[in-house]
Amino acid sequence: MATLYTQRTQNVVKTWLLMAFFLGLVGAVGFAVSWYFQNYIFLIIALIFAVGMNIFSYWNSHKMVLRMTGAVPVEKAQAPELYNVVENLAIRVGLPMPKVYIINDPAPNAFATGRNPEHAVVAATSGLLQMLDKNELEGVMAHEMAHIQNRDMLVMTVAVVLAGFIAIVADFFTRTLIFGGGDRDRHPAFLIIGIVGIILAPIAAQLIQMAISRKREYVADASAALMTRYPEGLASALEKISGYSAPMRKTSHATAHLFISDPYGGKQKRSFAQWLGSLFQTHPPAADRIRTLRGLDI
Numbered sequence: 001m002a003t004l005y006t007q008r009t010q011n012v013v014k015t016w017l018l019m020a021f022f023l024g025l026v027g028a029v030g031f032a033v034s035w036y037f038q039n040y041i042f043l044i045i046a047l048i049f050a051v052g053m054n055i056f057s058y059w060n061s062h063k064m065v066l067r068m069t070g071a072v073p074v075e076k077a078q079a080p081e082l083y084n085v086v087e088n089l090a091i092r093v094g095l096p097m098p099k100v101y102i103i104n105d106p107a108p109n110a111f112a113t114g115r116n117p118e119h120a121v122v123a124a125t126s127g128l129l130q131m132l133d134k135n136e137l138e139g140v141m142a143h144e145m146a147h148i149q150n151r152d153m154l155v156m157t158v159a160v161v162l163a164g165f166i167a168i169v170a171d172f173f174t175r176t177l178i179f180g181g182g183d184r185d186r187h188p189a190f191l192i193i194g195i196v197g198i199i200l201a202p203i204a205a206q207l208i209q210m211a212i213s214r215k216r217e218y219v220a221d222a223s224a225a226l227m228t229r230y231p232e233g234l235a236s237a238l239e240k241i242s243g244y245s246a247p248m249r250k251t252s253h254a255t256a257h258l259f260i261s262d263p264y265g266g267k268q269k270r271s272f273a274q275w276l277g278s279l280f281q282t283h284p285p286a287a288d289r290i291r292t293l294r295g296l297d298i
Contacts, residue, residue: 062113062121065258069111070250071101071123078102082129085138086122089145093227098122098148107248107265108132108241111258112144112152120148125248132237139224139234140241143260146223152216221289225296235293242286261286 027047034043076083083100090097098114101123108128114120122144124137132140146152225231241261248263256263262283 058115062115062119065111065113065255066101066121066123068250068252068255069103069123070105071103071121074100074102079129081134082124082137082141085134085141086145089138089142089227093145093149095145095149096120098145102126102129103248103250105248105250106130107246107263108244109248109259109261109263110140110144111255111260112147113258114148116151117148122148127244128241131240131244135228135230135233136237136240138228139230140237140260142224142227143220143234145227146220147216150216150219150223152220217284217289218292221293222296225293225298229298231293231296231298235290238286238290238293257283 027043030043030045030047034040074083076087079100079102082102086100087097089095095117098112098117098120099122101121103109103123103125105125106127107125108131110122110124110128112120112122122141124140128140129137221234224234228234238261245265247265251263
């Protein structure tokens with residue numbers, strides 16, 4: 001049976017596998033285009049970009065996430081309650097003090113990011129600070145600290161950059177295939193297969209994000225309960241957060257899986273397509289998480 005410690009090791013392995021898959025996927029797309037045009041410069045360019053983006057995403061993905069979400073850094077004097085809660089949790093579990101950010105948004109939410117505990121960031125919305133009491137806020141921040149402790153945030157953050165880059169590469173190669181000429185003597189089936197493969201590449205990249213196990217949320221919830229010794233704090237917080245229906249002002253499908261709750265709102269009427277998409281969400285239903293937390297014997 002997996003423990004919290006094996007979960008951390010697995011998440012580091014997942015990150016390397018994610019990067020390897022990304023490198024292979026971009027290389028395959030580049031090879032398909034190179035083969036069609038009989039010019040392997042496309043493959044070389046694709047591989048150079050893939051290696052470069054892997055390196056870039058490892059070192060800078062958290063900075064991109066912070067910009068995408070509009071998070072701004074705060075000092076202890078600016079948000080004393082939030083800062084104290086995070087500081088106490090860091091001391092309690094023996095983690096370095098992460099940088100603290102706030103997103104100016106009335107929707108209650110929070111996330112953690114960073115490549116390792118020494119370069120970690122926790123962010124909370126202004127709405128979260130206004131809505132939750134101290135025990136609930138501690139539960140949410142303990143959940144985010146658990147993501148840091150379990151090495152979840154690295155694979156979650158890297159997935160944001162790599163999935164986005166695959167979409168850009170696929171779009172570029174699709175336009176090249178359609179408008180760039182190539183060997184017109186080749187059977188059109190090859191062109192069709194190439195285009196279909198390139199179209200499916202960004203879908204595969206998105207599925208990588210979705211395939212990051214839902215268990216990481218349950219593990220983070222359980223870890224938070226152990227940190228605070230009070231599961232009801234996080235359970236109550238999740239009730240309030242999931243009950244808030246309005247979406248965040250600045251939302252992105254690329255970063256949605258980082259948040260503790262769906263940034264697009266908790267109680268919207270869903271179309272069939274949205275319902276179908278929910279089957280692949282990386283977050284388990286809030287009701288299941290709340291029920292699990294309240295069933296813990298700590």
